[in-house]
Amino acid sequence: MRSNRTAWGLLAPTLLVLGFAGLLPFFYVVYVGFFDWNVFSKTGDLVWAGANNYRRLVFDTEFLAALKRGIVFTLWTVTLEMVLGMALAQLLMREFKGKSFFRAVHALPLTVAPIAVGATWRLMTIPGLGPLPYYLRRIGIDYNIGRYAGQAFATTVLMDVWHWTPFVTLTLLAGLTALPREPFEQAMVDGANRWQILRHLTLPMLRPVILTALFLRIMDALRIVDEVWMLTGGGPGTATRYVGIHVWRVVFPKTDYGYGSAMSVLLLYFTIVLCWLLLTAITQARRETD
Amino acid sequence: MLLIACAPPAAPAPAAPAEEKAPAEEMSWWAKAAEPYKGVTIKGISESTPPSKYMQQVLAPAFEKETGIKVEFEVTSWDQMYDKEIKDMESGTGIYDFVYIEQDIIYAYLARDFLVDLTNFMDEHPELVYADLDLDDFTSFIDYFKDDQGHIYGLPFEAFLKVYLYRKDLFGDPEVQAAFKEKYGWDLRPATNFDEYAQIAEFFTEWGQEKGLELWGTTVQAGSHPAAFYEMAETIWPSWGVYNWGINMETWKATTANGGSLDSDKAKAALGFWVGMLKYAPPEATSSTWDEVAATFAAGRAAQGWVYGENAAWIATDETRSKVVGNVGVALPPTAPGVMEEAEAGKGYIGYYDGGALGIPHSSKNKEAAWLFLQWVSRKDFQGDFAAAAARIVRKSTFDDPKVKELDPKVDGYFTLMKEKGYLFAGAPPFPFHAQIREVILPYVLKAISGEMTPEDALDAAAQDVDAELIQLGYGQ
Numbered sequence: 120m121r122s123n124r125t126a127w128g129l130l131a132p133t134l135l136v137l138g139f140a141g142l143l144p145f146f147y148v149v150y151v152g153f154f155d156w157n158v159f160s161k162t163g164d165l166v167w168a169g170a171n172n173y174r175r176l177v178f179d180t181e182f183l184a185a186l187k188r189g190i191v192f193t194l195w196t197v198t199l200e201m202v203l204g205m206a207l208a209q210l211l212m213r214e215f216k217g218k219s220f221f222r223a224v225h226a227l228p229l230t231v232a233p234i235a236v237g238a239t240w241r242l243m244t245i246p247g248l249g250p251l252p253y254y255l256r257r258i259g260i261d262y263n264i265g266r267y268a269g270q271a272f273a274t275t276v277l278m279d280v281w282h283w284t285p286f287v288t289l290t291l292l293a294g295l296t297a298l299p300r301e302p303f304e305q306a307m308v309d310g311a312n313r314w315q316i317l318r319h320l321t322l323p324m325l326r327p328v329i330l331t332a333l334f335l336r337i338m339d340a341l342r343i344v345d346e347v348w349m350l351t352g353g354g355p356g357t358a359t360r361y362v363g364i365h366v367w368r369v370v371f372p373k374t375d376y377g378y379g380s381a382m383s384v385l386l387l388y389f390t391i392v393l394c395w396l397l398l399t400a401i402t403q404a405r406r407e408t409d
Numbered sequence: 410m411l412l413i414a415c416a417p418p419a420a421p422a423p424a425a426p427a428e429e430k431a432p433a434e435e436m437s438w439w440a441k442a443a444e445p446y447k448g449v450t451i452k453g454i455s456e457s458t459p460p461s462k463y464m465q466q467v468l469a470p471a472f473e474k475e476t477g478i479k480v481e482f483e484v485t486s487w488d489q490m491y492d493k494e495i496k497d498m499e500s501g502t503g504i505y506d507f508v509y510i511e512q513d514i515i516y517a518y519l520a521r522d523f524l525v526d527l528t529n530f531m532d533e534h535p536e537l538v539y540a541d542l543d544l545d546d547f548t549s550f551i552d553y554f555k556d557d558q559g560h561i562y563g564l565p566f567e568a569f570l571k572v573y574l575y576r577k578d579l580f581g582d583p584e585v586q587a588a589f590k591e592k593y594g595w596d597l598r599p600a601t602n603f604d605e606y607a608q609i610a611e612f613f614t615e616w617g618q619e620k621g622l623e624l625w626g627t628t629v630q631a632g633s634h635p636a637a638f639y640e641m642a643e644t645i646w647p648s649w650g651v652y653n654w655g656i657n658m659e660t661w662k663a664t665t666a667n668g669g670s671l672d673s674d675k676a677k678a679a680l681g682f683w684v685g686m687l688k689y690a691p692p693e694a695t696s697s698t699w700d701e702v703a704a705t706f707a708a709g710r711a712a713q714g715w716v717y718g719e720n721a722a723w724i725a726t727d728e729t730r731s732k733v734v735g736n737v738g739v740a741l742p743p744t745a746p747g748v749m750e751e752a753e754a755g756k757g758y759i760g761y762y763d764g765g766a767l768g769i770p771h772s773s774k775n776k777e778a779a780w781l782f783l784q785w786v787s788r789k790d791f792q793g794d795f796a797a798a799a800a801r802i803v804r805k806s807t808f809d810d811p812k813v814k815e816l817d818p819k820v821d822g823y824f825t826l827m828k829e830k831g832y833l834f835a836g837a838p839p840f841p842f843h844a845q846i847r848e849v850i851l852p853y854v855l856k857a858i859s860g861e862m863t864p865e866d867a868l869d870a871a872a873q874d875v876d877a878e879l880i881q882l883g884y885g886q
Contacts, residue, residue: 161883246692265695354633356859
């Protein structure tokens with residue numbers, strides 16, 4: 120009894136901080152989502168709207184288009200990052216000349232703030248100034264992410280992959296390093312090839328780490344704002360106006376706090392559901408395999 | 410080359426304000442008035458523009474030296490500035506003692522009662538009113554910072570026109586003139602209407618291609634940024650005869666069916682024209698805001714364009730940042746038939762009279778010290794240097810300042826044009842919902858730029874959405 124009390128006493132400050140920093144703002148956002156509240160409306164009042172903001176969302180083509188763009192962006196970036204990250208982590212498990220240097224250089228993008236990443240890529244891609252348009256034009260490619268939607272989308276994907284693949288690599292590398300050696304040695308003795316070892320040993324044993332990296336990247340990619348904002352401003356047109364940027368424009372410049380809050384809550388719900396579905400699918404597949 | 414041109418505007422040359430020329434008793438008034446606030450630190454925020462940098466780097470240090478009041482003057486991007494100052498005033502945290510109030514946003518600030526009524530403040534603190542403040546000497550631009558009762562909420566520090574700049578060297582080149590005349594059948598001169606503008610744009614783009622020059626026919630402020638909306642709403646639409654963003658201020662509606670004009674044929678033609686100019690604009694146009702457009706023109710990459718006047722002086726005179734020094738022509742922007750006549754009659758306007766003031770938020774903890782600073786940057790005897798450094802004029806007397814008169818020919822009569830033709834331009838309409846409606850129209854303008862939608866479809870949808878949004882905001886039920 121006493122030890123329970125002591126434990127709760129020791130936990131109390133942490134719970135208090137978590138409550139204020141995590142739960143309170145979350146419940147406030149949920150609360151505001153049930154109101155019409157634009158501080159620059161004629162009255163500026165908070166007006167009860169019930170579920171109206173959520174009803175609006177279902178028919179809001181701009182929001183749905185932004186959400187779709189965000190999902191496509193997430194699919195591309197996370198897939199590329201997971202595949203590349205795994206390949207690089209496997210590579211770094213081996214010994215080769217310059218490995219330490221490569222690992223340090225590879226991790227460098229992680230140290231750069233997202234806003235600086237966006238600014239750097241913007242400088243690299245500005246027509247008439249940046250090296251990318253210059254060199255691509257020399258090989259006959261008209262590269263202008265302010266004008267061509269496909270190029271803008273591809274560049275945002277490339278930038279995100281450049282920035283976050285090292286995170287996946289290092290996470291998976293830590294997981295690989297922690298795996299026991301015996302099953303691998305035994306598999307090699309039994310004559311298993313690399314693909315069989317990867318499929319039947321590495322991936323299953325690394326599953327918790329892979330899932331952690333995967334979910335973190337999905338959540339980050341779905342809510343991306345700053346890097347893309349700096350690089351394309353959401354354009355050309357609305358081609359890279361991903362859902363995070365759309366929510367930001369509704370909440371801040373448009374100051375439509377009620378509707379923006381509803382969007383945020385729905386986005387959070389959507390992310391949780393997506394991760395849960397993925398987890399269920401992976402678990403199901405694993406069970407069927409076993 | 411372009412790297413230099415695309416760099417953010419450097420601080421204006423720190424020409425010392427004329428404080429050393431001021432009479433001793435005048436200087437002592439500042440020191441005496443500031444005595445109770447000596448040692449206080451006031452903090453302010455403004456947009457990163459030549460006038461703000463001049464205040465930050467020249468006027469604020471001089472104020473500190475004279476009064477002992479420390480000034481922390483934050484100069485940041487336009488988006489950041491709004492974000493920071495609105496949040497500060499909204500939550501009442503009191504971080505900022507003075508804030509930049511752009512002419513277009515003041516109506517929203519007044520609706521939210523963010524700002525100190527300076528008329529009342531002066532009545533309450535007559536001992537803090539500088540004898541030579543002379544509010545009557547401000548140009549009519551100060552009227553944009555008054556409420557219905559004529560009370561002032563900000564002292565203007567910058568005001569300029571968005572003018573038409575063109576390359577005098579190119580327009581005056583006999584070879585160019587002959588080729589142009591042969592192709593279009595009329596003598597090359599600054600465009601006065603949109604047909605002329607389009608032909609000039611086409612001609613110079615082709616000329617650049619033929620001669621292997623990095624030269625295009627026009628600037629277009631078409632980045633995925635609110636700047637694209639502003640070029641349409643403040644410059645292009647008015648010059649086609651679509652005023653107040655196409656919103657009828659009696660019915661509070663934008664659709665033609667409800668008395669507005671945002672989806673009118675004129676508005677669609679204007680957007681179609683502007684989007685059509687992209688094929689004659691340099692490749693960076695679709696990434697350009699106001700700063701980049703000025704940099705493009707200064708780099709000699711465009712033969713003509715719409716450029717904010719705050720940049721006119723440095724583009725025309727600063728050889729360290731501009732490749733077109735001595736070759737900048739300044740003129741009124743082109744207009745559609747009948748628009749100039751409407752503007753002359755006071756029934757319309759041909760472009761944007763832009764600018765801003767410094768105001769004091771209610772949340773400020775150092776209102777008195779901030780008020781002294783506001784007056785300091787408005788001092789008549791500082792205005793000549795200020796205008797020369799940043800091409801802005803807010804006082805009538807500044808037009809007659811010797812430094813301005815000396816500079817005027819170098820910027821091809823920009824200041825004279827501002828003095829004599831400024832009345833043809835207008836500020837933004839008095840919308841308390843300025844940013845909210847901008848955010849409704851902006852995506853459609855961007856979609857027209859990218860080709861996602863035709864100008865016609867974009868404006869049909871935009872007008873419908875504006876009508877709905879205005880109802881949501883409590884207007885035009």
